[in-house]
Amino acid sequence: MNAVLAPGNKPVGAYHPCGALYVTVGAGPGTYAPDGSWYCMSWGAGYALLKSGVAAAFSPGSLTGVKYWLNAGSITGVADGGSVTAAKWVDGSLSVKGALASATGLIYRANGGQPAVEFDGTASVAVSPTVSIAANRRVFVVFKSLGVNGSGLNPHYIIDGAALNQGAINYSNSDIEYAGIGLDGGSVAQTVCIQQNKPSLIDAVFNGASSSLQVDGQTVQAGTSTASTYTAITIGAPGNQLAGYFTNIQVLELIVCDSTLTAPQATQIRTYLNSKYSLVTPKAIWCLGDSLTYGTNAVNPIGGYPSQLQAAYGMAASVLNYGVAGTTVAQIDANSATYNDLDPKYFTRSVYVGWGGTNDIQAGTSGATTHASLVTMFNNRRAAMPTEKLVVVTCMARGPFTGAQETERLALNTLIRANWATYANALVDVTTDARLQTPTNTTYFAGDTIHLTDAGYGVVMGMVKPVIDGFG
Template identity: 25%
Template sequence: MSITARRLTRALSAEYTPPGGGAVPGDYTNLLLWLKADAITGVADGAAVASWPDLSGHNYHATNSTAIERPTFIVNGTNSLPVVRFNGSQTLGANAPTSGGEQTVIAVIKPSSLSGVKTIRGGAVQFRLEDDSIQVVHEGVGLIAKAFLPAASTEFQVLTMTLSTSSGTVGMWLGNVCGWYGAQSAGPFSADTTGIGVSTIWGEVFTGDIAEIACYDRVLDDTERTTLVTSLRQKWNAVYPADLPAPPNGVFTGQKVAIIGDSLTYQSGAGSVNVPASLVNAGWPSGGVWFYGVDGKTINTPDAGGYTTVQNIQQCLTNFGTPDVWIFTLGGNSVGAPDRADQIQAVLDAVGSEAKVLWTTMGTANAANDSSILSLNTLIKQICGDRPHTYVGDWFAYCFTHVQDNWWSDGVHMTTGGYAVRNAFVAQQSIYASLVE
């Protein structure tokens, strides 16, 4: 996009001034489509929206030629700003392309319920909800990614998806919290039009309110995405989830995180999926992540390289410095160890009483029926629960309520898709751990 076009989109958005001079979608290059309800003029409260103007400069206005299928304009939808309301039979369409190999879609929405499939942006790549699940769907392949964080029907929220065929990755964020980031092959595209509130392939429609949508034909970088999302959250009072982290240039500036784990963290054979990348996408600065993982690692006995976890901690302190959060994803190889409580305590003692710690519980495909894992998780919760500045990330509980067969390669170790979900979970939990007192 030219500088002139960027200035134009800024001027067109003059009716809303972001708090503190915050970002608007037109501030970033490669903007393909920008719809915001507060740019609609000449439409009365409760009247049908025949045309939703595109502010990208491309004039991909979203329209519907059939009057009874047009969504409704609601003057005071949220935060004293209007929204466009869809009832399940109302849709809009635009000529903006959706088949690019590099994409970002950011949408401010509030679904009317969390049941059924609700398309936010349709086309070659469908961005949608299925019940409370945020999903990215390919026109030919079908479902290619599903976030582990649930959407809400009681609050406005900012949802983001990114797709990169060059790097083979898909990302999804709820607010600024990463709900999925991992390797995924999307395949070729053919469909090339945009449906607003409808899938142009399967006809699945949205019910609820849409306040703003911005689509780009590139992947916004972390700073761009978090800055824009933060501004949109303020504008639309999109408060869900309430415990969002600040963008990387806020809470995480200059901060560090260290993670020590076993094969579920080392993830040999898992392709490009990895924990450090998920942590960076959750907001930790690139270069601010120290990582140690090895197959068979116990809580604190020598691993295949001859190192205990306490020795790993000393390596980190010497070579990386003191992290702001320590993450331990250990325990699966110590389920039967009689001294496992002493091992956990030795690790916690080594980081110091003031250190912030995240320790994840153990989850497997059949963990709910494994008494040794249940006993280990109870022990982790007891010991860590008694320590200040410590947060237990209950991966077992998440697996118990969300587990899918295609996560697991052997019941304990995971598929590439399963690791992507686990990594996103650990990354999200690291945010909570950074905020504990």
């Protein structure tokens, strides 16, 4: 049997750096866990977990392609809320890079058996010792977003290299808490609704034209991404530690791999992380549309309807906000064609909510032509993902519409109500709610009489969610 020693006692339910779950504490030699699957042997201040005559559970650190591995569960001797010094967070890979080179303002969080290192978004930063990891690499990060951090619309860095943008993974405050995560050198206009205080898994592949980025099993972007060789890894801030770009998160685990990592090994790592942190969610909800989907003019960090939807579902769903301001139905359709569908390993239900048309009418397009574009968009979606549930949303009143444009909006909605069942699974008719019928109603509409307030977006969320729930 392969013994894995651990100094000190760990609570039942905690994880050893190898990925094994501690099932007993202080047991003497020859003591089995209640289910008989684990065997505990004690050596002085530590003990080992052994899998009934076979090697210990899968460990990312056993893979030669893993070049740097930080696991908050490996930190010992620090109380909940205590300071994590550089010496306490140690590389668990075969590279054996040792302790951090520096650590500023890091806090240990026990999190009920899912330990994490917390970064305050202002001054907290961790820097690895010297490494040499080529530009072609794969990075896995399990983290929790803790809310508003940094300032303005600056991107907030989860990791970077030794200098600015050497292969950064960051998220922007474009909608405050739930923001677009992007590959350095790429362009991600979409928004990912990351639930606050819930572990999320980033899987980023830096490989030139074959680069891709997944968040909780959904591909946010696939395309070309540039990166430089990592000579050091900066966590919680950009490589140059520029003020205003730090991030308020908890990092549970970070695994940096080089190009020798194979696809089966990557699957092993993802399976390990998804199982360990319970990342599998039953619903994937895609919200595609224009600025009304994006959440323009929302004030609260979770003011837009997709973000409110994510907050309402919690861990029961993963919501992606693909709203892009100013887009017509045809442009929304073109955007949707670039988004990869859900990975069935992570989700059991996929729902597509399409809301568009207001910008078509504003541009002078007729209701009939706009509806034809909607039909094309939904038919394209159905062809791409036959099992996906499709939801169409009617076109809301808009203050600046002329009388002729309002006539076309009403014609569009008439066509949607009469025909939705031929191209969608459900209809959300936002025009039936009196709160969304008068653009000058400043309780629910923003001052521009086009977009909504947080309360208005909440009305939309309250109409969309029951429809999605009806799909099971």
